[in-house]
Amino acid sequence: MVDVPPTIDEPRISRRGRRILIAVAVVAALVVGSVFAFVTFQPIQVLPRVRLAPGFSLIDSGGATVTSEDLRGEFVLYSFSYSSCETCGSIDTTMLEVQEGLPTADLRGYPVRLVTISVDPDDTPAMLAGYAGSVGANPEIWTFASVEDQRFLADVVAGGFNTYFAENEDGSIKLDRSFVLVDNAGIVRNEYKYQTQTSDTERILRHLGVLAEELDNSTGAASLAYEAAHLFLCYAP
Amino acid sequence: MTDTPTIEEPDLPPPRRIPWRYALIALPLVVAGLVFWWGYNRSQPHQFSGAVIQGAAAAPDFTLDSDRGPVSLSDYEGKLVMMYFGYTFCPDVCPTTLSDIATALEMLDDDEAEQVQLIMVTIDPARDDAARMGDYVRHFDENFVGLSGSDEEIGSVATLYGIYYRAGEGTEATGYLMEHTATVLVVDRAGNVKVVIPFGVEPEGIAADLEYMLR
Numbered sequence: 001m002v003d004v005p006p007t008i009d010e011p012r013i014s015r016r017g018r019r020i021l022i023a024v025a026v027v028a029a030l031v032v033g034s035v036f037a038f039v040t041f042q043p044i045q046v047l048p049r050v051r052l053a054p055g056f057s058l059i060d061s062g063g064a065t066v067t068s069e070d071l072r073g074e075f076v077l078y079s080f081s082y083s084s085c086e087t088c089g090s091i092d093t094t095m096l097e098v099q100e101g102l103p104t105a106d107l108r109g110y111p112v113r114l115v116t117i118s119v120d121p122d123d124t125p126a127m128l129a130g131y132a133g134s135v136g137a138n139p140e141i142w143t144f145a146s147v148e149d150q151r152f153l154a155d156v157v158a159g160g161f162n163t164y165f166a167e168n169e170d171g172s173i174k175l176d177r178s179f180v181l182v183d184n185a186g187i188v189r190n191e192y193k194y195q196t197q198t199s200d201t202e203r204i205l206r207h208l209g210v211l212a213e214e215l216d217n218s219t220g221a222a223s224l225a226y227e228a229a230h231l232f233l234c235y236a237p
Numbered sequence: 238m239t240d241t242p243t244i245e246e247p248d249l250p251p252p253r254r255i256p257w258r259y260a261l262i263a264l265p266l267v268v269a270g271l272v273f274w275w276g277y278n279r280s281q282p283h284q285f286s287g288a289v290i291q292g293a294a295a296a297p298d299f300t301l302d303s304d305r306g307p308v309s310l311s312d313y314e315g316k317l318v319m320m321y322f323g324y325t326f327c328p329d330v331c332p333t334t335l336s337d338i339a340t341a342l343e344m345l346d347d348d349e350a351e352q353v354q355l356i357m358v359t360i361d362p363a364r365d366d367a368a369r370m371g372d373y374v375r376h377f378d379e380n381f382v383g384l385s386g387s388d389e390e391i392g393s394v395a396t397l398y399g400i401y402y403r404a405g406e407g408t409e410a411t412g413y414l415m416e417h418t419a420t421v422l423v424v425d426r427a428g429n430v431k432v433v434i435p436f437g438v439e440p441e442g443i444a445a446d447l448e449y450m451l452r
Binding site: 186 | 259263273291392393395400403418433
């Protein structure tokens with residue numbers, strides 16, 4: 001009688017099990033690798049949602065009312081100045097450069113508005129109209145305005161837009177250079193207060209493009225990738 | 238003697254016993270799969286119904302009047318606070334929003350719902366005093382809080398929370414409507430405005446956002 005070795009199934013089963021384990025490991029490595037690559041190479045960049053922009057009602061240089069609700073749906077760049085300001089030239093220059101750069105910026109058709117809010121309670125619409133004309137503002141794009149109810153000037157400018165201003169003893173106004181970019185939903189997406197190696201104008205125009213791209217991809221599966229970019233802090237420099 | 242047909246039983250192989258090693262491989266895989274699935278679900282970015290604010294700027298504190306005494310935002314530290322700005326004469330948007338929030342809270346577990354506080358601030362202080370606000374909000378939910386204050390106090394709080402409002406044509410005698418921003422703001426348990434929920438989000442969406450923020 002010949003001894004027949006018993007058939008052993010275990011090697012076949014364990015080989016299959018090994019394959020499953022390898023497959024699981026490969027999938028896990030791919031997932032981890034994809035996340036790592038996403039965070040490292042940042043194929044999608046976004047601007048952080050910083051905080052709520054304030055609610056307000058302004059009177060523009062033509063005497064018309066402009067409210068925060070009127071501006072919802074547009075990207076808005078805010079600056080702060082006043083008609084008799086002698087040190088606001090660089091603020092106005094940056095706004096003017098942005099105004100002139102808009103036609104060539106990659107905005108995907110989304111509307112952009114520039115709004116300069118006066119921090120001087122004595123500025124009248126006529127004074128703001130003269131100021132706007134002197135700096136070359138295109139009234140279709142760039143609005144100069146005062147807070148309608150001056151009791152809330154500090155709430156809007158200092159509290160809401162986080163921009164310091166105060167009256168000096170001689171009646172002049174000291175004011176921080178500050179630009180605030182607000183998205184179509186009324187949320188502050190960036191503030192430009194400190195000089196960086198890249199000019200404010202260049203960064204603002206590039207950031208408007210980043211906002212337009214995100215808004216363009218805000219529905220469907222693509223929105224998940226953009227939310228992931230927010231989650232992993234893939235912020236545009 | 239009759240021939241009885243015999244049925245030949247098929248030559249079946251003996252039933253295979255599952256070797257214990259097979260179970261040893263399968264069990265950790267099943268456990269790993271369950272852990273992965275749980276972790277995957279936990280790590281999925283929640284699709285909020287509104288816009289999420291990443292910044293950690295603290296929600297400005299304020300004190301306004303309720304019919305049960307002064308109320309500050311900081312009184313609710315540690316809770317999720319839903320803030321809504323509206324008025325009691327509001328014909329449609331405000332009652333719809335408050336009703337949707339009440340329905341959303343009913344969808345939560347009791348212990349979850351206890352960690353959420355709705356505050357409604359009037360944007361029409363000329364007509365809505367604290368007593369009227371209290372009566373109005375409790376019509377929707379016993380735990381809702383209604384606040385009023387001076388014109389200046391309300392204007393300041395509304396501005397800082399991104400709320401615009403304006404009275405329409407008319408007087409107190411003839412009646413008038415208010416234009417106002419109709420968003421609901423959710424202040425997280427750390428005291429930051431985290432989510433801005435636009436008007437029209439269904440209660441299911443609101444409840445899902447609250448549940449996620451309470452995790």
